[in-house]
Amino acid sequence: MQFVRLVVFGFIALSVIYLSISLYSRSVRREWLEKEFDADPPEGADDAMRDAYIAKGMTEYNNSIRPKLIGLVYVVPIVAVSVIVYVINTN
Numbered sequence: 001m002q003f004v005r006l007v008v009f010g011f012i013a014l015s016v017i018y019l020s021i022s023l024y025s026r027s028v029r030r031e032w033l034e035k036e037f038d039a040d041p042p043e044g045a046d047d048a049m050r051d052a053y054i055a056k057g058m059t060e061y062n063n064s065i066r067p068k069l070i071g072l073v074y075v076v077p078i079v080a081v082s083v084i085v086y087v088i089n090t091n
Helices: 002-039 047-062 072-090
Strands: none
Touching (some): 002 047, 002 072
16 A cells, blocks of 8 residues: 555656646746847747747747656656665565
């Protein structure tokens, strides 16, 4: 029963951490895109062009490796706990 409790609460904690990091990373990327567009806007730029630029940049971000690496938030702790349990039980 203790193992089930560990798995459930661990998954909840890792999910909160994953969501926090994911939202933070997306907001930082969006802010960077906004600043980049505002620093050197093309001639005749309007809000629709700015929104399209940011949407394109966010699509490129979603297809990059960075959001996928955030998934390691789940993998690394599970591997670490598994190794610790294995090492403790083999000795």
